[in-house]
Amino acid sequence: MEIIQKERGSISNANVGWIELVKQLKINSFSKIFILTDSNTKIDCLPYFLSKVNFKQQPELLEMHSGEQNKNISTCIELWTTLSEKGADRNSLLINLGGGVVTDLGGFIASTFRRGIEFINIPTTLLAMVDASVGGKNGIDLGNLKNQIGIIRNPLLVLIDIEFLKTLPQAELTSGYAEMLKHGLIYSEEYWNELKQFSAANMNEVNQLIWASVKIKNEVVTEDPLEKGRRKTLNYGHTLGHAIESYCLSSEEKKTLLHGEAIAIGMILATYISTILCNFPKQKLEAVTSTFLKHFQKEFFTKKDIESIIDLLKYDKKNSHGEINFVLLENFGKHRVNCHVENQLIYEAFNYYDNY
Ligand code: NAD
Ligand code: ZN
CATH class of the missing domain: 1.20.1090.10 (Dehydroquinate synthase-like - alpha domain)
Structure with a gap:
């Protein structure tokens, strides 16, 4: 049972994390909830995630293609557009469910959409758990140059559940x-x-x-x-x-x-x-x-x-x-x-x- 409590960017492990997510964060008080996955985490991680959280309103799903080559401005434009079309407002929440590519890019689109909506990171790779999802760095690549565009902003919560590692390639x-x-x-x-x-x-x-x-x-x-x-x-x-x-x-x-x-x-x-x-x-x-x-x-x-x-x-x-x-x-x-x-x-x- 562990949690690192901070004003922003609390980090919790699975035991307390799922309870924290729903109760403390009053996840159901947001006007709309969006979940960003990539093409792999949609299949391997989303069903488990949905089984853990009891949403009062149906969350909207956003999906990006997997891989570093998609951590770019084109993906952001697509996702900002979808958020806008689906009626995201300042009181919406974005949940990033994926590896470092999803948490980096998702954190960036959340921090820039309507000058910043709240977001939560649920890292599903080991690298994202121990590194990418902690520390508040969000961003995208510019051509071949990695992480050239970005912002430092902590998510509301980082929730670490090693259950996700079961499907991760060795x-x-x-x-x-x-x-x-x-x-x-x-x-x-x-x-x-x-x-x-x-x-x-x-x-x-x-x-x-x-x-x-x-x-x-x-x-x-x-x-x-x-x-x-x-x-x-x-x-x-x-x-x-x-x-x-x-x-x-x-x-x-x-x-x-x-x-x-x-x-x-x-x-x-x-x-x-x-x-x-x-x-x-x-x-x-x-x-x-x-x-x-x-x-x-x-x-x-x-x-x-x-x-x-x-x-x-x-x-x-x-x-x-x-x-x-x-x-x-x-x-x-x-x-x-x-x-x-x-x-x-x-x-x-x-x-x-x-x-x-
Ligand atoms: P990634 O997000 O591309 O994930 C690796 C692969 O695993 C992808 O194909 C993904 O779809 C798949 N995947 C993810 N979770 C899975 C699961 N549970 N089961 C099966 N497949 C799964 O790569 P990564 O290594 O997690 O992250 C790399 C990115 O993190 C880089 O863009 C890097 O710049 C960034 N990063 C950021 C920070 C930071 O401080 N913000 C620190 C380190 C790295
Ligand atoms: Zn590294």
Whole structure:
């Protein structure tokens, strides 16, 4: 029974969540209720959701095509238009039922429709539970540039129910696990060690670990909502991870990587770099690398691949004044932000990864 109570953006787990949703939030007091799903969550998650909530009025269903390629302004225009046609007013509620694409885009359309209506996030992927749905960042992509347009605004409630994970493909589950491992790295060695017990076969354990990760993410974003300092640590492994993700997406020879798969590589590289620049203990680097490689398949990068990946770093959202900024670690839970890393050291890190 857990709930993180906040003025906006309370986060609750399933036990109290469903009761909270109906009673405390007076869900039935909204003028109209809309539920946004994507094409998959409509089939896999909506029936369970509808079985948990007793709506006094029939909610209206909104649907978007699944996938990052649809997290764009065209989808928003379609959904704003449908909201308007279906009579949504300032007192309407939007419930986002889906992964990070649905919660990011749904949060954005709710925050902009009629200058902002209320919304609730019900994340259905592991990544959305431990990361995307917490922290108030909502947004869409602009062409190939991720999350360029958006707004920071918390939902009324984030409701986490691991029941949804039962239909999630294994690769998506592992991708979300990468973000949890990141929480271990940036928060504490103790949590990192606990995370080794993560296994889809033991959902009770998983529930507790997810909740621990949610608390870490919540603590970080509450302390630094506008990413001036500590929130930057959530980008651990993401500087190179994003570049690897974009490179694999655009290259014909490379397999497209899920976000978690790309940042898992990014975290190995960042941890190697941390041993050189911040004295992160070498024996712990070995433990970090072997843990990631137990769950994530190794990819191979040629010199030309690495050159292109380094080239992509200039588009990283964390750059300021033309400098590429890395988050590095002195140890588990001891970070340094805004670190400068020479290209030569990035090659060396790839070399370490390739030869591991
Ligand atoms: P996603 O939303 O695309 O979901 C992955 C796939 O799983 C989709 O095909 C989806 O339809 C399907 N799916 C979702 N739930 C399911 C379920 N329970 N059963 C079966 N299939 C299901 O991807 P994601 O990994 O959840 O989220 C990625 C997005 O999150 C990216 O756009 C990223 O930018 C964003 N993100 C945002 C933040 C933030 O702070 N706002 C943080 C991290 C990531
Ligand atoms: Zn991430």
